[in-house]
């Protein structure tokens with residue numbers, strides 16, 4: 001662990017966010033009922049829900065709230081999980097499955113309710129999230145989503161080629177899945193707003209405070225940082241794709257994958273004309289996706305895993321910009337102002353993990369690129385578990401990804417192969433670079 005704390009990397013969100021709350025480093029010896037490690041949506045939401053319930057909580061963040069994926073993502077409030085409700089039912093059984101589906105289906109409500117209740121200024125809008133599809137496989141995926149989520153009572157719809165072109169202003173897709181639960185936020189402002197709300201409720205948040213050891217002490221735990229320690233009955237590890245060696249095996253539960261984002265300067269006139277008229281958040285039902293939206297100042301923001309995974313940032317950024325112009329030819333003349341990247345945490349079975357690592361030590365992570373809403377919900381679930389309340393999220397033992405050291409290669413290989421298969425199935429239409 002380096003002596004100095006990492007600073008927030010430059011990005012569109014860092015340049016336009018609400019000011020950061022004051023989070024002094026941990027100093028000296030403190031006590032709390034709960035020590036939270038990691039200040040992204042998961043840790044911040046856990047701290048907020050605990051503090052609101054009257055439980056004393058101290059959060060340790062290595063850098064500053066929102067420094068990780070939470071302050072760098074696409075800001076798309078994405079409903080549900082990566083796997084279908086019917087697959088959730090198969091995985092967890094009928095009763096538990098229903099509870100998980102209800103919980104997964106309510107994650108966006110949780111985000112927008114918190115924003116409203118705490119007056120969080122983060123450019124929140126809720127025009128719906130759209131999944132675009134080309135080719136037989138992707139169309140089958142969106143049909144399954146419409147069937148499963150309609151049956152679960154969600155406000156979702158399939159739009160055909162013309163309907164999707166009218167909605168999005170691009171003729172890229174054969175059909176789309178419109179999920180009206182979703183929307184957009186400025187993610188770093190949302191993280192900072194959660195942090196302020198947690199502080200207002202009584203939580204102590206410490207920035208520049210990496211947890212460097214978690215040690216058993218009596219009936220509880222001692223979490224050590226560089227200049228202080230917290231003694232707590234409970235420890236919540238919320239470090240997601242940035243998990244280090246703090247808890248043996250935790251980093252092996254997920255495979256971190258770099259996702260890159262690029263944003264234009266604010267668009268106006270001919271450049272802005274016709275692009276995402278309803279301001280939807282858009283992602284795709286392919287194997288290798290891009291996701292895009294407008295920000296509050298009409299910048300076009302596009303992200304994706306590119307073609308090469310972690311391999312070649314320059315080429316992946318150029319790829320994103322080419323895709324943007326292919327989908328919206330009017331972007332040909334746009335100037336690109338920002339680019340940045342962050343780590344998404346993938347899990348072996350494509351579901352988030354809530355794990356009991358030892359008595360009093362829980363971890364919640366692995367959102368497979370859909371953690372704005374589900375990370376917020378995970379924090380709430382972790383808080384409920386600590387308080388002995390009913391929890392919807394299945395609580396399991398530590399699940400390591402077998403042959404973890406080779407998974408990074410495997411994921412990169414899958415991205416390359418997946419991109420080829422997507423293009424093949426779409427008849428080389430709509431996805432060529």
Ligand SMILES: Cc1cc2nc3c(=O)[nH]c(=O)nc-3n(C[C@H](O)[C@H](O)[C@H](O)COP(=O)(O)OP(=O)(O)OC[C@H]3O[C@@H](n4cnc5c(N)ncnc54)[C@H](O)[C@@H]3O)c2cc1C
Nearest residue numbers: 038040041042062068069070073074076211342370371372
């Ligand atoms: C580029 C990108 C685009 C994405 N787009 C979307 C999107 O549009 N919609 C969506 O739903 N999801 C998206 N995601 C995923 C989403 O951002 C994450 O799932 C979510 O932010 C995870 O939140 P978290 O709190 O669990 O983890 P993080 O936000 O990653 O926070 C983990 C924190 O733990 C801290 N930490 C690690 N180790 C220690 C330690 N030892 N001591 C103290 N602190 C520590 C880190 O500093 C970090 O701040 C995207 C992710 C990326 C990277």
